[in-house]
Amino acid sequence: MTSNRLAVVVLAAGMGTRMKSGQPKVLHQVAGKPLLRWVLEAAEELDPERIVVVVGPGMESAVAAAKPHAAVIQEDRLGTAHAVQQALPLLIDDQGSRGEGDILVLYGDTPFISPKTLKAMLELHRAPKGGTLVALGFEPTDATGYGRLQLDDQGALLQVCEQAEIDADPDKAALGEIRLCNAGVVLADGPALFDLLAGIDNDNAKGEFYLTDIYALARQRSQRTAVQVASEEEVMGINDRCELAEAERIAQQHLRRRAMRAGATLIGAETIFLCDDTQLGRDSVIHPHVVFGPGVIVGERCEIKSFSHLEGCRLAANAVIGPFARLRPGTELGEGARIGNFVEVKNARLGAGAKANHLTYLGDATVGEEANIGAGTITCNYDGFGKHRTEIGARAFIGSNSALVAPVKVGADAIVGAGSTIVEDVPDQSLAVTRGAQRKIEDGAKRFRERRSKKE
Ligand code: UD1
Ligand code: MG
Secondary structure, three states: OOOOOEEEEEEEOOOOHHHOOOOOHHHOEEOOEEHHHHHHHHHHOOOOOEEEEEEOOOOHHHHHHHOOOEEEEOOOOOOHHHHHHHHHHHHOOOOOOOOOOEEEEEEOOOOOOOHHHHHHHHHHHHOOOOOOEEEEEEOOOOOOOOOEEEEOOOOOEEEEEOHHHHHHOHHHHHHHHOOOEEEEEEEEEHHHHHHHHHOOOOOOOOOOOOOOHHHHHHHHOOOOEEEEEOOOOOOOOOOOHHHHHHHHHHHHHHHHHHHHHOOOEEOOHHHOEOOOOOEEOOOOEEOOOOEEOOOOEEOOOOEEOOOOEEOOEEEOOOOEEOOOEEEOOOEEEOOOOEEEEEEEEEEEEEOOOOEEEEEEEEEEEEEOOOOEEOOOOEEEOEOOOOEOOEEEOOOOEEOOOOEEEOOEEEOOOOEEOOOOEEOOOEOOOOEEOOOOOOOOOOOHHHHHHHHHHHHO
């Protein structure tokens, strides 16, 4: 009997040898988000009671990335069926019932699996004549390497035949002609899955416990099987850096379209890189070659000019950025604020209408509204030991090439003369200037030139 309870198991124990990487495969990122998180977020959309991630030994970073969901370690990598079995103890509830409800098995390296497809699988499974087991199939351009789905004439799944078995047994060669392949996703009635897994052996070409053997076994036990079909793009698995790059290309294409459909203009869209969580307000215009790292929220009618890099920042409406601006985490720009070329901002809040238009570093700072930060201003926030804050009041004017040595405050409506090094607080309305007095030497330039030309 099917109920509406659901648990999800995500298989991620493979190190991903072909990535040639020191970190687990599922932590490599697409659009600023680890592969594993893409899969977890799709699973979360189904609102399951529990998600368990199966990782390999020594993959602490993957355990951390799985949080708040539970992770189990598969000590020996004995195959996909064995991997699912490692998660089962966590699916036994307090009453000792064996995974009462449905169990969905996903792969951690298949980032584009969509909640829509998973929901369709659930519907197929829960329909009156649905399958005890539902597999996800697709028709790849090249089927080599995938398990083939053999159907009966009612469309029920008879068995999955792995590539290794086709290669090892001439009698199975005909199955190699089948185009419909196994994506790997399984949706099963929990108690049935517990029993089926217990019945699987590793008597095959690879000596592995194949999860895919559950289908043939289910048929022997007169249980129903069905197949839901997805697109190749949706179930693409990432195995090496080339596939990772291809996934990035696909993700960027989706994200750009999503941003444009939501009302942002992307000029030269193919040169703009977004993160999955990038939010662009209506009528904002993004010029070519802008890169968004994680955590960027852009308000309405903002303009971000070419070659700017933004991460972890929030822009109120009508802000203008770049070209060549760098906004680092903790940057907050008020309405209509302007950050110009070669300006870096980190952990700083600028009030409405504040401007820093050229060659400036604002770190650990607060800048009041309508303040004007001259070219070449540096907030000296780090003394080699700790970080300190600079506070600049509303409408203050900081002259070019000034160093503000934090901790320091410049009051509202104050002026700092160009070329000053400010180490003490400047009160509201006052003017501070620290540069040496200028000397004027009458005809000095002329005499200097004469001396030089005589020498030569
Ligand atoms: C598997 C399927 C195949 C399907 C293909 C789709 C089996 C036997 N075969 O083959 O039918 O067409 O995926 O890509 O299931 N994993 C573990 N522990 C293990 C083994 C694997 O966690 O002991 C994880 C891997 O990290 C990976 C997933 O399970 O995320 C699939 O394993 P993989 O070795 O890639 O299986 P395939 O041979 O590709
Ligand atoms: Mg694989």
